[in-house]
Amino acid sequence: xxxxxxxxxxxxxxxxxxxxxxxxxxxxxxxxxxxxxxxxxxxxxxxxxxxxxxxxxxxxxxxxxxxxxxxxxxxxxxxxxxxxxxxxxxxxxxxxxxxxxx
Amino acid sequence: xxxxxxxxxxxxxxxxxxxxxxxxxxxxxxxxxxxxxxxxxxxxxxxxxxxxxxxxxxxxxxxxxxxxxxxxxxxxxxxxxxxxxxxxxxxxxxxxxxxxxxxxxxxxxxxxxxxxxxxxxxxxxxxxxxxxxxxxxxxxxxxxxxxxxxxxxxxxxxxxxxxxxxxxxxxxxxxxxxxxxxxxxxxxxxxxxxxxxxxxxxxxxxxxxxxxxxxxxxxxxxxxxxxxxxxxxxxxxxxxxxxxxxxxxxxxxxxxxxxxxxxxxxxxxxxxxxxxxxxxxxxxxxxxxxxxxxxxxxxxxxxxxxxxxxxxxxxxxxxxxxxxxxxxxxxxxxxxxxxxxxxxxxxxxxxxxxxxxxxxxxxxxxxxxxxxxxxxxxxxxxxxxxxxxxxxxxxxxxxxxxxxxxxxxxxxxxxxxxxxxxxxxxxxxxxxxxxxxxxxxxxxxxxxxxxxxxxxxxxxxxxxxxxxx
Numbered sequence: 001x002x003x004x005x006x007x008x009x010x011x012x013x014x015x016x017x018x019x020x021x022x023x024x025x026x027x028x029x030x031x032x033x034x035x036x037x038x039x040x041x042x043x044x045x046x047x048x049x050x051x052x053x054x055x056x057x058x059x060x061x062x063x064x065x066x067x068x069x070x071x072x073x074x075x076x077x078x079x080x081x082x083x084x085x086x087x088x089x090x091x092x093x094x095x096x097x098x099x100x101x102x
Numbered sequence: 103x104x105x106x107x108x109x110x111x112x113x114x115x116x117x118x119x120x121x122x123x124x125x126x127x128x129x130x131x132x133x134x135x136x137x138x139x140x141x142x143x144x145x146x147x148x149x150x151x152x153x154x155x156x157x158x159x160x161x162x163x164x165x166x167x168x169x170x171x172x173x174x175x176x177x178x179x180x181x182x183x184x185x186x187x188x189x190x191x192x193x194x195x196x197x198x199x200x201x202x203x204x205x206x207x208x209x210x211x212x213x214x215x216x217x218x219x220x221x222x223x224x225x226x227x228x229x230x231x232x233x234x235x236x237x238x239x240x241x242x243x244x245x246x247x248x249x250x251x252x253x254x255x256x257x258x259x260x261x262x263x264x265x266x267x268x269x270x271x272x273x274x275x276x277x278x279x280x281x282x283x284x285x286x287x288x289x290x291x292x293x294x295x296x297x298x299x300x301x302x303x304x305x306x307x308x309x310x311x312x313x314x315x316x317x318x319x320x321x322x323x324x325x326x327x328x329x330x331x332x333x334x335x336x337x338x339x340x341x342x343x344x345x346x347x348x349x350x351x352x353x354x355x356x357x358x359x360x361x362x363x364x365x366x367x368x369x370x371x372x373x374x375x376x377x378x379x380x381x382x383x384x385x386x387x388x389x390x391x392x393x394x395x396x397x398x399x400x401x402x403x404x405x406x407x408x409x410x411x412x413x414x415x416x417x418x419x420x421x422x423x424x425x426x427x428x429x430x431x432x433x434x435x436x437x438x439x440x441x442x443x444x445x446x447x448x449x450x451x452x453x454x455x456x457x458x459x460x461x462x463x464x465x466x467x468x469x470x471x472x473x474x475x476x477x478x479x480x481x482x483x484x485x486x487x488x489x490x491x492x493x494x495x496x497x498x499x500x501x502x503x504x505x506x507x508x509x510x511x512x513x514x515x516x517x518x519x520x521x522x523x524x525x526x527x528x529x530x531x532x533x534x535x536x537x538x539x540x541x542x543x544x545x546x547x548x549x550x551x552x553x554x555x556x557x558x559x560x561x562x563x564x565x566x567x568x569x570x571x
Contacts, residue, residue: 020512022481023519026474033466063519078523086463086530087537 001055003048008069012099013038016056016067019045023078024066030081034091036099038068071097351413354406358419361399368392369552376545385545389536392548396532400525403431411518421562424555430471430524435464435531438551442535445550446543456538464531471527475520478513485510 008014013036017024031038043049043065056064061077068075070093075081084090094100372388380388407414417425427434439461443449449457485506536544 020481022474022478022513022516023523025477026470026520026523029473030466030470033470078519079526082467082523082527083530085467086460086527087534088459088463 001051001058004052004055005072007039007041008074009072011039012036012071012097013094014041014069015039016041016043016052016065016069018043018065021065023063027066027068027078027081030085034094034100035102036094038099070094070099351406351410351418354402354410354413355419357402357406358399361395361402365395365399365552366556368395369549369556372545372549372552376542376549382541386541389541389544389548393532393536396529400529403525404522407431407518407521411521414521415517421559423558423562423565427558429468430475431521432525432528433555434468435528436461436468438554439464439531439535441554442547442550446539446547449543453538453543457535460531460534460538464527467527471520471524478516478520482510482513485513 004016007016013031015024015028015031015038017028017040019042028038028040043053046052053064056067059067059074061067061074063077066078066081068077068081075084075093081090084093091100095102368388368391372392375385375388403414413419414431417428417431420428439457443457443461446457488506535547539547
C-alpha cells in the first residue's frame with residue numbers, strides 16, 4: 001500500500017496496469033488521447049506486484065487493474081473512468097491536478 | 103362441420119361430460135355393456151354431448167333419424183330392445199323426438215344404446231330419467247339422439263312436425279309400420295351398418311393418432327429434459343416473469359423480444375404524449391420510464407454476456423442491418439448524438455456545447471475501447487500463432503499447445519469486460535444527454551432514437567423480404 005501511494009503521488013496521473021491486460025491498454029490510450037501523460041506501472045513487472053495488487057483491491061478497485069490515480073487520489077477502475085469521462089469530470093480532475101491544461 | 107366437439111376421452115368410461123364430435127357417424131365407444139349390435143351396428147355410442155350447433159345436429163340427426171325410424175320398424179329392432187334392457191324403446195318412443203331437440207330434452211325418450219348404435223349423436227339432456235340401458239345410468243348429461251328416436255313414420259326426419267314428434271313418444275308399437283316398404287327398411291339397415299362401420303374405422307384412426315401423439319409427446323419431453331440438463335435454457339410457456347431464469351443465447355433472445363415489445367409500447371406512449379403537448383411532469387415520468395427500460399436491457403445483456411459473451415458480441419439477437427453497424431455488442435453513442443443534434447433544435451449555446459462535448463467524449467471513449475479490443479485480438483493472435491515446432495518432441499508440443507490454449511482462454515475472458523464497458527459507455531452517454539437537455543427535448547431525443555432503430559429494423563425486414571432473381 002505504501003508503495004502504491006508512493007508511486008501514485010509521484011505524478012499527476014498514475015495508472016497501475018498489467019502487461020497482459022487489454023482494458024488497461026484502453027484506459028491508458030484514453031489518457032494519451034486527452035493529452036495527459038500518465039505514469040504507467042505494470043504490476044506483473046514489479047517485484048512488489050502482488051502486494052500492490054492486494055492493496056489496490058483493498059481500495060475497492062475491482063478488477064484490480066487498471067487502477068487510476070489523479071493528483072495522488074484514487075479515482076477508480078475502468079468503469080469509473082469512463083463514467084467520469086462522459087460527464088466531463090475526468091477532464092476537470094486532470095486539469096485540477098495539472099495533468100492537462102486544456 | 104361447425105360443431106365439432108371433439109371427444110378426447112376415448113376410453114370406455116364415457117365420461118358424461120364428454121363432448122362428442124358433431125359428426126354423426128363418429129361415436130367413441132361408450133361403455134355399453136349389454137347392447138350388442140345384433141344388427142351389425144356397433145354398440146358404440148352415446149356419450150353425452152353438447153350439441154353446439156343445432157343445425158348440425160339436425161342434419162346429422164336427420165340421417166340418424168331415418169335410420170332410427172327404419173330400425174324401429176324392423177322387427178329385429180324390437181328384439182334388440184329386449185336385449186338391451188331399455189325401457190320401451192320402441193320406435194314409437196323415439197318418434198320424431200329427435201328432430202327437435204327440445205322435445206327430446208323434454209321427453210322421456212328412452213334411448214336404447216344398442217339402437218343408438220353407431221350413430222349416436224347425443225343430445226344433451228340434463229335430466230335423463232329414462233336413459234337408455236347402456237348402463238348409462240351414471241351419465242348425467244345424456245342425451246342421445248338415437249336413431250331410435252326418429253319418428254318411425256317419416257323417411258326424412260328432420261322436418262317432422264311437432265305433433266308428430268310429441269305424439270308417438272310412448273307405447274305405439276312398431277308393428278303398424280311393418281307393412282311399409284321393407285325394402286326401405288333393409289336399405290336403411292344397410293346404410294346403418296355402413297355408417298357404423300365407418301364410424302368404427304374413424305374411431306380407430308383417431309385412437310391411433312392419439313397414441314402416436316402421446317408417444318411423440320413423451321419423446322419430446324425426454325428431449326427437453328436432456329436439453330435442460332445440458333444447461334440450455336428452455337423457456338416454459340406462459341412464463342411471465344421478467345427475471346432471467348436461465349442462461350444462454352436462447353434465454354436472452356426471449357428476454358430481448360419481450361423487452362422490444364415493451365420498448366415499442368413505451369415509444370408509442372412517448373409519441374402520443376409529445377404530439378398531444380403533454381405537460382412537463384407527465385413527460386418527465388415517461389422519459390424516466392424510458393430510461394429505466396434502457397437500464398433493463400443493459401442489465402439483461404450483462405447477465406447474458408456472463409453466460410455467452412459471443413452471442414451478444416456477434417449481434418445475432420439483432421436484425422441484420424443493426425448487426426452490420428454494431429460496435430462492441432451495441433450501438434455507437436457518438437453516432438447517435440450526431441443524428442440527434444439536428445433534430446433537437448432549438449438548443450441554447452450551453453446545450454450545444456454540452457452536446458458537442460458529450461459527442462467528443464463518447465468518441466474518445468469509443469476509440470479507447472476499440473484500441474483495447476484491437477490489442478486483445480493482436481495478443482490472442484500472437485498467442486495462437488506461437489506454434490513454432492518444438493524440437494523436443496511431441497510431448498513438448500502438446501504441453502505447448504495446452505499452455506497456448508490456456509493463455510488464449512484467459513484473454514477471451516476479458517471480452518466480457520469490454521462489452522461491459524461498452525454498455526456502460528452507452529448508458530452513461532444517454533444519461534448525460536438527458537442532463538443537458540430539457541424534459542421536452544429529452545422526450546423528443548428519445549423518440550428520435552427509438553424511431554431510428556425501429557426504421558433500421560424495418561429496413562432489415564424489407565431487405566430480407568426483397569425479391570431476388
